[in-house]
Amino acid sequence: MSGKAQRRRQQEKGQFWTPDWVAEAMVTWLLEDGGGPLFDPAVGNGAFFRAARRVARERQQTVLMQGMEIDPEVLMSGLDEEDRKFIRQGDFLLDPPPEALAAVVANPPYIRHHRIPETTKSRLRAKVRELTGLALDGRAGLHVYFFIRALTGLAPGGRLVFLLSADVCEGRFAASLWRWVAQHFRIAAVVTFAPEASPFPGVDVNPLLVFIQREAPAARLIWAVCRQAGTDGLRQWVASGFPPSGRQGTEEMPAGMTGWERDLSEALETGLSRPPALVRGGWIGPVLEHVAQVRRGVATGANGFFLLTDSQVKAFGIPEPYLKLAVGRVRDVPGDELTAEVMDWLRQRGRPAWLLSLGMEPVERYPEGLQQYLRLGEAAGLPRRPLLSCRRPWYRMEQREAPPVLFAYLGRRRSRFIRNRARVIPLTGFLGVYPRPGVDVEKLWQVLNHPETLAGLKWVGKSYGGGAIKVEPRALERLPLPWSALKAAGLTEGGREWRAASGEWRIASGSEASGEWRVEVHDSLLATHYSPSPAGKCGRSCAGPGRT
Ligand SMILES: C[S@@+](CC[C@H](N)C(=O)[O-])C[C@H]1O[C@@H](n2cnc3c(N)ncnc32)[C@H](O)[C@@H]1O
Numbered sequence: 001m002s003g004k005a006q007r008r009r010q011q012e013k014g015q016f017w018t019p020d021w022v023a024e025a026m027v028t029w030l031l032e033d034g035g036g037p038l039f040d041p042a043v044g045n046g047a048f049f050r051a052a053r054r055v056a057r058e059r060q061q062t063v064l065m066q067g068m069e070i071d072p073e074v075l076m077s078g079l080d081e082e083d084r085k086f087i088r089q090g091d092f093l094l095d096p097p098p099e100a101l102a103a104v105v106a107n108p109p110y111i112r113h114h115r116i117p118e119t120t121k122s123r124l125r126a127k128v129r130e131l132t133g134l135a136l137d138g139r140a141g142l143h144v145y146f147f148i149r150a151l152t153g154l155a156p157g158g159r160l161v162f163l164l165s166a167d168v169c170e171g172r173f174a175a176s177l178w179r180w181v182a183q184h185f186r187i188a189a190v191v192t193f194a195p196e197a198s199p200f201p202g203v204d205v206n207p208l209l210v211f212i213q214r215e216a217p218a219a220r221l222i223w224a225v226c227r228q229a230g231t232d233g234l235r236q237w238v239a240s241g242f243p244p245s246g247r248q249g250t251e252e253m254p255a256g257m258t259g260w261e262r263d264l265s266e267a268l269e270t271g272l273s274r275p276p277a278l279v280r281g282g283w284i285g286p287v288l289e290h291v292a293q294v295r296r297g298v299a300t301g302a303n304g305f306f307l308l309t310d311s312q313v314k315a316f317g318i319p320e321p322y323l324k325l326a327v328g329r330v331r332d333v334p335g336d337e338l339t340a341e342v343m344d345w346l347r348q349r350g351r352p353a354w355l356l357s358l359g360m361e362p363v364e365r366y367p368e369g370l371q372q373y374l375r376l377g378e379a380a381g382l383p384r385r386p387l388l389s390c391r392r393p394w395y396r397m398e399q400r401e402a403p404p405v406l407f408a409y410l411g412r413r414r415s416r417f418i419r420n421r422a423r424v425i426p427l428t429g430f431l432g433v434y435p436r437p438g439v440d441v442e443k444l445w446q447v448l449n450h451p452e453t454l455a456g457l458k459w460v461g462k463s464y465g466g467g468a469i470k471v472e473p474r475a476l477e478r479l480p481l482p483w484s485a486l487k488a489a490g491l492t493e494g495g496r497e498w499r500a501a502s503g504e505w506r507i508a509s510g511s512e513a514s515g516e517w518r519v520e521v522h523d524s525l526l527a528t529h530y531s532p533s534p535a536g537k538c539g540r541s542c543a544g545p546g547r548t
Contacts, residue, residue, distance in 0.1 A: 013071060014109025014142060015044060018163060022199045022209070023051035025235040026105050026161045029211055031055055031063065032239070033159050036102025040067035041092035041150055045078030048105045055235075068092045093124060093145055100155035107163040108146030110205065113139050134180055137173035144168055144177070151185060154214040163199070166192075166206035166273035170462045178268050186215040187264065189222040189242040190272045195467035197229040197256065206463035208273055211242070219264055223272070228256025274458055286486075289477035291444060292435045294407070296473050297426035298355065298398045301387035303328050305377050306397065307352040307427070317369035318356070326355035326425040330408040336449060337419045338406065355425055357397045400425055403432030404441045405448065409470050415457055417448040431473055443489045450485030 018026075027048055030038050040048045049065045056063035066086045069075055075084055088097075113121070121138065124145045128136050131152045136144070147162055154160055168174065181187065191209040193199060199207050222242040226234050236254035237243065244259040253259065260275075288294065300306040307328050308318070325343055327333060332346055347353050356373075358366075363374050374395055377383075383394035402423040408430055409415045417433065419442075426432055433448070435441050447453060460478050461469035471479075 012111070012115065014042075014111040015071075015074065016107065016110060016200055016203065017044060018047040018051075018107045019199050019230070020047070020051060020054075021230050021232070021234065022163065023047040024055050025238045026163065026209065027052040027055050028235050028238045029161055030103040030105055030159050031059060031061055033103065034061070036155070036158075037064035037066050038103045038105055039097070039101045040065065041096070041104065041106050041146060042108050043067040043069040043075065043079070043087050044107075045074050046083060047078075047107070049079060049083050052105075066097075068097075093127075093142075093149055096149055096153055100158070101150070101153050102155050102158045104150045104154060104158070104160040104162075106146060106150060106161075108143040108150075110165055111142035113141050116142055132180055134176055136177070137171070139171060140173045140177075141165075141167065144171075144173065148177070151181065151212065151214075154185075156214050158214045160210075160212045160214075162210050162212075164208055164210060166208060166463045169208070169271045169273040174271065175268075178272065181212070182217055182264055182268060184214075184217070186213045186218050187211075187221045187267075187272075188213055188218075189224065190267075191224045191226055191234065192273060193229075194225055194227040195465075197227050198465065199229070200465070201229075202465070204465040204468075206273065206465060210272070211238075217264070220261055221264055221267060222259055223262045223267060223275075224257055224259040225275070226256055227258070231255055233257050270459060273463060286481045287477065288433070288448075288479040288481060290436075291439045291481070292405075292433050292477075294473040294476045295400065295403070295432045295434065297406075297428045297430045297432060298326070298400055299387060299428050300355070300397065301385055301391070302377075302382050303352075303427060305380070305382055306356045306395075308354040308356060309350055309352045310347050310354070311350070312352075313354050315369075316373045317367065318354075318373065319367060319370075322356060322358060322366070322370060323354040324357045324425050325353055325422060326427060327406075328352065328427040328429060330429045333406075333408065333418055335418075336416055337421055338424055339421045343422045343424065353424075355397065355427075356395070357399075357425075358395050360393065360396055362393070400432065401434070403434050405433035405435070405445050407431040407433055407448075407471070407476060409461070409468075414467075415454065415461075415469050415471075417445060419445050431471070431476055433476075446489040447481055447485045450482070450488055452482045453479065453485045456480045456482065 027038060031052070038048070038052055043049065049067070052063045052065050064086070065083065068088050068090055070089070070091050072089050075087060075089070079087070116124075125136050125138070128134055128145065128148050132148060134148070136148075143164060147164065147168065150160055150162070169178065187210065189209075189211040191211075193207055222244055224237065224242070224244075226237075233254040233256040237257040237259070240254070242259065243253065244261045245253050245257075307326060308323070312318075313323065327338065327343075327346075332351055333342065335342075343353055363371050366374070377395065382388055388394040402420060402425055404420055406418040406420050406426050407415070408418055418430075420426075433444075435444050456479055457469050457471060459480070460475040461471035463469055
């Protein structure tokens, strides 16, 4: 099968196979319990069947594997005749096993919501509501329904381990879903993967493992990061009962594993896919919103038409007043500064850099060449395109001031803040950061690109494969500005200090490091736009990193 055909099949059927080192760790936890058959609702080519057999043999245990699979074709590779006797061909969501399940292991089909037919989706949502009372948001993918269905089918005392994607903890539906899970089950452990240890290298998802029991909820859980792919570390860590690093000493931790014990309430507030943010109290330090506003870049509705090259501008003789310098692609900005020289360089290389920025005048009022260009757009059917069909006239462009700082996300390079010296209008590949009056732009830019500020993006953004993070404008406004970053930019002298009323709090930044993060803020940075909320009262000025 060609790479393209394989990708299409993966997207349509959600067929991503679990690597052995992850599958073995997952089944190990179920075999620890020992009771009852292991059920896989989405068998595929049988990664968990093979892993369970191997692990059980090593532990001198016997194991019975059962499962379901919708696609008969995949069952023919990787599984033998004996295994297939225990696999029912069918749809787990519409026709799950009637009996309660003692142990469930799954890597459910990762199928995004827009690929689920509307009729199927409404049936699935109705079933979820009937079983759990949850009104699941329509943006939940098929894997979310699998997770809920498997949980509701779990026998008392039963165990479930799922390989999920981070959107299950970060999507619109996440807060109510996890509240429900936490009320009815014990979340024993969560394992996330460093980008270099992803079970699915090169795939645009951020995977995680959840280990859950149908038992009384517990107030704490174990949360870990796995930093080494293809080793025994993860499996050993599971077999040792999820030790946190602190208690046993990091030297005793299995290779590549770091673990924390977390309060359930903090973990749910922050998001289970994210590192522990707040140990005590809420974040009452400054966030980006106090010193700047964030707006998304311009949505043209058809970049290929509205963003022009120099030669197009020349060919149609479009006069300058109708054009604005603009940037559409993150990879067109090689560094952290966007200067006039960079724009010249792009234009010389034939990159489109002129945004056709028109108002409400009728076509006939424009110069001849521009009229001709707009007619070409009409002939190509642009006025019927989704976004453009709502605009009057269809070629009317959104208006934006050029933001002094751009935020680039989901590019090939790391997320970064770009100083927009060329005063260019960004398109939707960027967010625009508009400092409030009185704020020193150069210093703010320095604060934003400080490693600790950038590390905070993971608390406000949604994570994808390879460490990529996508952040919505309102979420970026809640980005904490840490003391170390403000200090590095020379913004602490004579400053004001914010501290949690309950005492200092700590933040685990990135990996193992966990230090005190006091926050001092210079008056000039905050200008007059922020007055600290009284101790203990956390209003809008008290956006916690976890609230996205
Ligand atoms: C992500 S793959 C996982 C396969 C295997 N368990 C593994 O971990 O490597 C998910 C599998 O679920 C199957 N599947 C998709 N929709 C299903 C459904 N409604 N019921 C049962 N299986 C389904 C797909 O065909 C695919 O083989």
